[in-house]
Amino acid sequence: MHDSSQQALGQRALVTGGTGFIGSHLVEHLRAAGWVIHILVRPDGEHMARPSAGVHIHPYRGQTADVIEAMERSRPDVVFHLASLFLAQHTAQQIVPLIETNVLLGVQLLEAMSGAGVKSLVNTGTSWQHFHSDSYLPVNLYAATKQAFEDILAYYADAEGIHAVTLSLFDSYGPGDRRKKLLRLLLDCLETNGELQMSTGEQILDLVHVDDLCEAFLHAARLVRDPKHPPMACYAVSGGERMSLREIVATLERTAGRTLRIDWGARPSRPREVMHLWDGPAMPGWLPRIKLVDGLKALLNERSHCV
Amino acid sequence: MHDSSQQALGQRALVTGGTGFIGSHLVEHLRAAGWVIHILVRPDGEHMARPSAGVHIHPYRGQTADVIEAMERSRPDVVFHLASLFLAQHTAQQIVPLIETNVLLGVQLLEAMSGAGVKSLVNTGTSWQHFHSDSYLPVNLYAATKQAFEDILAYYADAEGIHAVTLSLFDSYGPGDRRKKLLRLLLDCLETNGELQMSTGEQILDLVHVDDLCEAFLHAARLVRDPKHPPMACYAVSGGERMSLREIVATLERTAGRTLRIDWGARPSRPREVMHLWDGPAMPGWLPRIKLVDGLKALLNERSHCV
Secondary structure (H helix, E strand, O other), rough: OOOOOHHHHOEEEEEEEEOHHHHHHHHHHHHHOOOOOEEOOOOOOOOOOOOOOEEEEEEOOOOOHHHHHHHHHHOOEEEEOOOOOOOOOOHHHHHHHHHHHHHHHHHHHHHHHHHHOEEEEEEEEEHHEEEEHHHOOOOOOOHHHHHHHHHHHHHHHHOOEEEEEEEEEEEEOOOOOOOOOOHHHHHHHHHHHOOEOOOOOOOOEEEEEHHHHHHHHHHHHHHHOOOOOOOOEEEOOOOOOOOOHHHHHHHHHHOOOOOOOOEEOOOOOOOOOOOOOOOOOOOOOOOOOHHHHHHHHHHHHHHHOOO | OOHHHHHHHHOOOEEEOOHHHHHHHHHHHHHOOOOOEEEEEEOOOOOOOOOOOOEEEEEEEOOOHHHHHHHHOOOEEEEEEEEOOOOOOOOHHHHHHHHHHHHHHHHHHHHHHHHHHHEEEEEEHHHHEHHHHOOOEOOHHHHHHHHHEEEEOOOOOHHHHEEEEEEEEEEEOOOOOOOOOOHHHHHHHHHHOOOEOOOOOEEOOOOOEHHHHHHOOOOOHHHHOOOOOOOEEEEEEEEOOOOEHHHHHHHHHHHOOOOOEEEEEOOOOOOOOOOOOOOOOOOOOOOOOOOOOHHHHHHHHHHHHHH
């Protein structure tokens, strides 16, 4: 019997962003599939979750030499690049960290991969690179920096033979999410029975459960090493149930059996609010499995245990 | 009588790379056309030419705040972004300065422009973003970082209403060129009667005289403020006489009336040597004026006065 866990036994992963929300889940999925896991971590990282036992930690202090050393020590079969600085809107003070995290770190990874003969990268993009579903029109500076990195990746792919799959993400959710994003606001509101001010709620969201996302990353790691797969590819990782913010709230209310106090229209839309999502190509061989209603149920259970 | 000098009187320019080869010539052309000139300069800059009298100098130490301050003090009508770190081939140690100079500085400029309401940018790209004449396939990491910056420029153009003309450059030459590039090698060789080892010499070059280039930048500064011109454009700045390296050497030999001692084929081609040049769109309203043979004659005269 061959299952994917057995095939992966002893394979080595180098993960960036491995202490973040998606990254820390990915580390667990990789471990369950038998991978040996190395993570690149800023020693001064904020919001840093405690990495799991048995994970090899390599420090990153911003230097190319740090990444080269991590690459040489870990000799990964696949690099999973999830580290990013996410900002829906930025200030002038955030220009330097945005470029450092979303461009420089990735280029340092590619340079270190080239030097060490590591050929396979699973990269993380954002559907926000495709405002109005354009082939490229970034919603915000965050998305523009992601595209900037992909253009540099194109050089390493062509000149150094690096193969890459970029997963373009929409919104993610799941257990242990400490990010101050929409679902957490809604769940907090359920608990406290507070009132929430919202925009008109007509924007469409594509929420993907983090377990589905992690399986997408594992599947991408198979594709990127498949000689029949194109050397560069980018896939939209959709949860399969696109709905408006109002529909999501209605689904949560049904699941929780309670009503949320929401003042629709009290907040203006964000400048460059995304009202229509990108219809990018789906990744062949991967499908989401967790329906939003089931993901929400699990989140509500988790919450009720914590309170 | 209206000539371009009079129209430009009192206009303000902020120039990056203003102490480099092309930039220092551009400062002279701007001054001759009546512009008030501000330059952004690294206090520790290597190869730094002495800026001309009357040029306002603003220090850049890598911080976004430095650029914001320069923008607020200079309030330019047009920003000319020429600063770049050029590397035909890079090492791992050059990753950080490449990203800082070719990506970060440009983003800091755009952010500062947005904050100060400055809308017009003349940017410098490279024909090397178009290996094999592809719409985008970078020859080297330098060219990839130039494209990465243009991705970010697309965001500021769309979100902040910045207008930009990017001039995609080929090779440049002219008086006062201290860069260790091909023509200087050839001229040195003429002087010393030394032998030069070359590749087979079949690659095609497009040499543009720096005075023509400067006029292209000034013309771009008119287009970028013309409401009838598209808000984002990229033009190939060709000298109009593409020839092989062998033909350039033959032209130089005819002009100098002497023969160069060149061992053709003694050196291997560079990896990813560009054999065919990009056929990008020409800038409407601008044409090069200086023929290669005249430019070479002037260089030879300059040399003979120095010896």
